[in-house]
Amino acid sequence: MFDFQRQPSRLHIFLAENGEGLQNAALLLGGRPWLRRVQRLLDAALTQTSVTRRVVRELHELRDLLHLEHVHELDRPESAYFAELDPSEPYVEEICLLAEALDEALETALRGGQQTMPSNQAVLS
Numbered sequence: 001m002f003d004f005q006r007q008p009s010r011l012h013i014f015l016a017e018n019g020e021g022l023q024n025a026a027l028l029l030g031g032r033p034w035l036r037r038v039q040r041l042l043d044a045a046l047t048q049t050s051v052t053r054r055v056v057r058e059l060h061e062l063r064d065l066l067h068l069e070h071v072h073e074l075d076r077p078e079s080a081y082f083a084e085l086d087p088s089e090p091y092v093e094e095i096c097l098l099a100e101a102l103d104e105a106l107e108t109a110l111r112g113g114q115q116t117m118p119s120n121q122a123v124l125s
Helices: 010-046 053-066 077-083 090-110
Strands: none
Touching (some): 010 053, 010 077, 010 090
C-alpha cells in the first residue's frame, strides 16, 4: 500500500495493514466526518517516517472513538451512530479487535519504542 523509505514502526505497519478496517469502523461509529478524519490521519501518518504530535493526538481521538468513549454524551453524533449498531453483527467484534490492536501499537510507539518489525510480519494474527 505504502512504500516506506526506512524500516517501518509497528504503528506504521498497523496503520498500513488496517487502514481499510479503521475507515470502515470510523464510518460506522462516527459517520462521514470521522471517515474523512481517519483518511487524513492515515495520509499524514503513512507519508511521514516519524509520528508527529498531531498524528498522536488524532490516534488518541480515534482510540476514543473505537472504545466508544463518547457514546453516552447525547450532544455528540457518536451516540446516534452507536444507537444504530447491531451488537450481534460481526463488525462489532472486528471493531473491538481493531481497538485492542491500536492500543498495542500506540503503547509501543509512545514507550519511545517506535520499534520496528519485519515488514512481512503481521500485527494482527
